């Protein structure tokens with residue numbers, strides 16, 4: 276479990292995160308949702324250590340990530356997998372080299388072991404016979420799958436995904452959501468996903484945190500989200516026509 280306590284972050288005197296508390300549970304997709312510019316990505320970056328919070332703690336299974344020593348932080352970093360917005364594959368590396376990259380950097384596995392692990396992960400995300408393809412030769416949905424394979428290649432305990440559906444059609448988005456959900460349960464990872472896709476909330480939002488202007492206004496499950504009693508959340512949830520009819 277990841278626990279965050281009173282996370283605050285300002286840029287140039289402007290308070291972006293105003294003291295966020297919450298938990299992210301293992302074996303579940305934990306979603307951070309909210310309108311554009313509300314601080315979702317900044318919160319994610321504070322949790323994974325890409326930004327240092329001005330105040331507050333981030334605990335990974337009780338281990339203090341924000342104030343722990345360098346060694347403890349490195350240890351936790353090794354247990355983190357990330358799926359970045361837009362997949363962020365290296366254009367000059369082929370699929371196999373992209374997925375292998377974390378193993379080259381973080382492990383001393385032999386070449387054979389690395390290839391075996393890469394092939395296992397590619398197979399797990401439904402990709403076969405694409406090892407030598409370049410990112411420019413595969414579709415957006417396939418790139419996401421490669422990104423997921425790379426994120427799980429070093430067997431992370433914690434998986435973070437920033438807008439995993441950006442740039443995908445609704446059908447492919449659903450397939451990618453299902454894949455992330457499946458592997459989360461299979462490997463009992465604590466998966467945290469930043470999204471503003473209501474379809475994802477309905478499909479995989481087993482735990483949802485709603486941010487509004489740098490504050491957490493609500494958390495709960497996708498089952499409760501349509502009757503939260505929070506006006507700002509209602510406006511967000513029922514912003515599209517399909518959801519209005521659902522109401």
Ligand SMILES: Nc1ncnc2c1ncn2[C@@H]1O[C@H](COP(=O)(O)OP(=O)(O)OP(=O)(O)O)[C@@H](O)[C@H]1O
Nearest residue numbers: 286287291309310311312313314315316317318471
């Ligand atoms: N490195 C930075 N320096 C200064 N301001 C920043 C920085 N990163 C983010 N911000 C500001 O923090 C605010 C929240 O940004 P953030 O990217 O977290 O929003 P978001 O909720 O993820 O939005 P979106 O859904 O559009 O990605 C924005 O006003 C943004 O300009």
